[in-house]
Amino acid sequence: MEFVEHRSRKDQVIDKAAELFRVNGYSATSMRDLANALGIEAASLYSHIRSKEEILQNLCFGMAEKFRSKLEEVERSDVSSSQKLRAGIVAHIHIMSDNLTESAVFMNEHRHLSQPFLREFLLLRINYINRFKRIIQQGIDKGEFIHVDTKLAVMTLFSSLNWMPHWYDPQGVIDPESLGNQLADMLIIGLKA
Amino acid sequence: MEFVEHRSRKDQVIDKAAELFRVNGYSATSMRDLANALGIEAASLYSHIRSKEEILQNLCFGMAEKFRSKLEEVERSDVSSSQKLRAGIVAHIHIMSDNLTESAVFMNEHRHLSQPFLREFLLLRINYINRFKRIIQQGIDKGEFIHVDTKLAVMTLFSSLNWMPHWYDPQGVIDPESLGNQLADMLIIGLKA
DNA sequence: CCTACCGATCGGTAGG
DNA sequence: CCTACCGATCGGTAGG
Numbered sequence: 162m163e164f165v166e167h168r169s170r171k172d173q174v175i176d177k178a179a180e181l182f183r184v185n186g187y188s189a190t191s192m193r194d195l196a197n198a199l200g201i202e203a204a205s206l207y208s209h210i211r212s213k214e215e216i217l218q219n220l221c222f223g224m225a226e227k228f229r230s231k232l233e234e235v236e237r238s239d240v241s242s243s244q245k246l247r248a249g250i251v252a253h254i255h256i257m258s259d260n261l262t263e264s265a266v267f268m269n270e271h272r273h274l275s276q277p278f279l280r281e282f283l284l285l286r287i288n289y290i291n292r293f294k295r296i297i298q299q300g301i302d303k304g305e306f307i308h309v310d311t312k313l314a315v316m317t318l319f320s321s322l323n324w325m326p327h328w329y330d331p332q333g334v335i336d337p338e339s340l341g342n343q344l345a346d347m348l349i350i351g352l353k354a
Numbered sequence: 355m356e357f358v359e360h361r362s363r364k365d366q367v368i369d370k371a372a373e374l375f376r377v378n379g380y381s382a383t384s385m386r387d388l389a390n391a392l393g394i395e396a397a398s399l400y401s402h403i404r405s406k407e408e409i410l411q412n413l414c415f416g417m418a419e420k421f422r423s424k425l426e427e428v429e430r431s432d433v434s435s436s437q438k439l440r441a442g443i444v445a446h447i448h449i450m451s452d453n454l455t456e457s458a459v460f461m462n463e464h465r466h467l468s469q470p471f472l473r474e475f476l477l478l479r480i481n482y483i484n485r486f487k488r489i490i491q492q493g494i495d496k497g498e499f500i501h502v503d504t505k506l507a508v509m510t511l512f513s514s515l516n517w518m519p520h521w522y523d524p525q526g527v528i529d530p531e532s533l534g535n536q537l538a539d540m541l542i543i544g545l546k547a
Numbered sequence: 548c549c550t551a552c553c554g555a556t557c558g559g560t561a562g563g
Numbered sequence: 564c565c566t567a568c569c570g571a572t573c574g575g576t577a578g579g
Contacts, residue, residue, distance in 0.1 A: 185465075186379065186380075186381055186465065186466070188379055188381035188382040189381040189466065191556075191557065191558080192557080192558060192559080193556080193557085193558095201564065201565090202564070202565060202566080203558085203559085204559080204560080204561095204564085204565070204566080204567090204568095205564045205565070206559095207558095207559070207560080208564065212558080212559080213558065213559090243546075269462070272378075272379065273379070273382065297545070300545070304547055305546075305547060306545040306546065306547055307543075307545060307546070307547045309536070309539075309540060309545060310528075310536055312521075313533070313536055313537065313540065314540060314545065316514070316517065316518075316521055317510070317514045317537065317540060317541075319517070320513040320514045320516065320517030320518075321509070321510045321513045321514065323513065323517065324509060324512070324513030324516065324517070325509075325513075328505075328509055335503075340506070343502070343503055343506055344506065344510065346502075347502060347506065347507060347510060347541070347544070348540070348544060348545055349544050349545050349546050350500075350544040350546050351540070351541060351542050351543040351544025351545075351546070352490070352493070352499040352500060352502060352507065352541055352542050352544075353436070353498075353499065353500070353542050353543050353544070354497055354498060354499055354500045384572075384573065384574080385573080385574060385575080386572080386573085386574095394548065394549090395548070395549060395550080396574085396575085397548085397549070397550080397551090397552095397575080397576080397577095398548045398549070399575095400574095400575070400576080401548065405574080405575080406574065406575090
């Protein structure tokens with residue numbers, strides 16, 4: 162929203178923390194590790210953030226909001242269930258590939274949130290999953306999809322999406338759009354010739 | 355292999371550690387937490403295990419070996435690619451549901467292994483993934499499967515399998531056999547009516 | 548399996 | 564953003 166790209170020092174701290182959390186995990190990353198990676202003293206971090214966990218909260222809820230708002234857009238579109246499922250998958254992968262490090266933290270480290278943040282986070286996540294589940298259920302009701310177990314279907318989809326930060330290379334040949342479409346194809350039409 | 359079910363104290367320590375590692379993560383679980391859960395003093399743990407990491411090594415490599423040996427059996431069978439893929443999936447889910455806690459640790463905590471163990475573990479994992487990849491590739495070569503991206507296909511499968519410890523309830527209505535077959539169906543024939 | 552203890556490191560604060 | 568420092572906790576050892 163600004164003409165000058167201005168990343169606040171707080172954002173820089175959070176970004177660097179995300180990198181370390183991703184590689185070593187939240188608990189195994191110390192504030193001294195983080196300070197060191199930024200070239201400052203550990204105590205200086207606290208002029209930018211209130212606590213170690215505040216960083217994790219920023220990362221987890223920031224990503225949750227990105228995923229949620231995009232999926233809401235998709236839901237509002239008036240298309241077939243296949244198209245809606247496809248659009249939801251593509252949207253998710255787009256956000257993920259734009260924020261690979263944060264996505265990995267979002268997926269793997271949220272359990273280190275304390276209460277009531279953990280509870281809130283899990284509610285957001287179950288809500289997100291249920292939105293996809295509803296899309297699949299609608300497809301079944303309309304006869305567009307076969308009568309699969311929606312829980313298994315949505316968990317298969319969700320785990321595929323969650324695992325992507327582990328192997329997807331945004332510098333590689335395949336763009337988020339194609340990857341999303343290929344995943345959608347595989348889920349919708351299967352492997353069978 | 356014994357008539358009397360005899361769980362060594364070491365195994366009890368490892369099992370209890372697996373529970374704590376699963377819930378709180380390896381780094382966030384202290385040896386005092388573990389000792390407390392067993393009703394002994396932290397120092398007493400070291401009569402059974404050499405170090406905290408030795409516990410993790412036992413868990414990770416123990417599970418890796420279970421998965422590997424079962425998949426090798428499946429590979430030796432002379433059946434179609436669909437059937438082989440299906441059998442591999444069912445075998446994986448069987449092992450997982452028999453060792454849910456250990457599977458979760460195997461999946462989420464292996465990164466806390468130090469070198470050279472981490473490297474060795476990752477080699478075992480890539481080998482396991484490649485075995486599934488080969489089954490899919492053979493199916494494509496024989497015209498049994500359509501020409502999908504094998505990397506995407508195998509990653510989708512692998513992430514589904516890995517994520518199961520998060521939601522699969524072995525006390526629930528669906529047994530490992532059925533779950534495996536349903537997942538195989540979904541991947542092979544898709545959702546499309 | 549215990550008591551007693553080690554040096555290292557943790558997240559964070561006070562005060563500038 | 565720094566120096567100086569806090570109490571708590573870490574994985575692990577010595578010696579029984």
